[in-house]
Amino acid sequence: MNTVNKAHKLIVTIVKKGQAKKVVKVSKRAGAEGGTIILGRGTGVHENKSFLGIPIIPEKEIILTLVGSDISNRVLSAIEEEANLCCPGTGLAMVINTKTITGIAHLLGINTYINEWTEVKSCMENQAVLYDLIVSIVNKGDADEVVEASKKSGAEGGTIISGRGTGIHEQAKLFNIPIEPEKDIVLTLIDREKTAHVLKKIDEDAGLNQPGKGIAFVLEVEKTIGINHILNRMVNEKFSDNDA
Known part of the structure; x- marks a missing residue:
């Protein structure tokens, strides 16, 4: 390999x-x-x-x-x-x-990229807020519970992808033919300070602590773009707190 x-x-x-x-x-x-x-x-x-x-x-x-x-x-x-x-x-x-x-x-061993290219700075390149990506894989139809749980605990929303797969608790067959259950994958971008709270809420509301209900894991995000409204709101809240 x-x-x-x-x-x-x-x-x-x-x-x-x-x-x-x-x-x-x-x-x-x-x-x-x-x-x-x-x-x-x-x-x-x-x-x-x-x-x-x-x-x-x-x-x-x-x-x-x-x-x-x-x-x-x-x-x-x-x-x-x-x-x-x-x-x-x-x-x-x-x-x-x-x-x-x-x-x-x-x-392998080949670098054909042009290093002399002048890079255009992203509007989020110097962001001070760190983010995580929570990936939740649940049974088809349960994605809305994950999204709602995320939003209740501070997330902006979520993106749902359809997939399929089986785990050790889902080895079902029909006429001796293995059935691969349909899955929903939910991508949730979240402020790293809220990750633990959101993950806990997803676990509770989607029942991930029960066998065969699904899993969720966290990936560390290095950089983001397209979320200016979140940073602007945080800045406004900070100034509002200082004025108070």
Whole structure:
């Protein structure tokens, strides 16, 4: 098995349906090899829409882009500009460190990136707030409980992805044919100070302490863009507290 241990970053971009191809295209122009697009759904504070009193859950596209550390800022800045992520409600992106990679043997020992490129600073590059990504994998239909639990404990919302898989408590069969239960994966970006509280609430409300209900884990996020409204609110709250 060929593995790459040199530093790579995973850029996770969440945008409205129809925007993913543009994100992949601009990422490739900035030096990325490509991207993987996943369909999902989810709501944020700027997307609480309804029709005849029935809540509408916007469809989302999630793009996974693996890049070398030397071009991660360049690719992230290109994504930010193309998707206009500095504007509330357009989407968000986050950068996550990778430890070891396999399946990209063509990159072994080869560095074809242009280091002389002048990097455009992201509007969030110097952010003071640290974030985590909570990944919850639950049975299909339970995602709303995870999102609601997250929002109750301080999260802005969540993005839901459909999947399938089995655990040791889910080895069901029909006519001796294994059944792979459908799953919901929920991505929740959260201020690191609130991570433990949100995770505890998800565990309680979604019943993850029960066998076969699901799991949740936390990934450390290195950088984010597209969440200016959160930082602006925190600054306003801080000044309000100081004035008081």
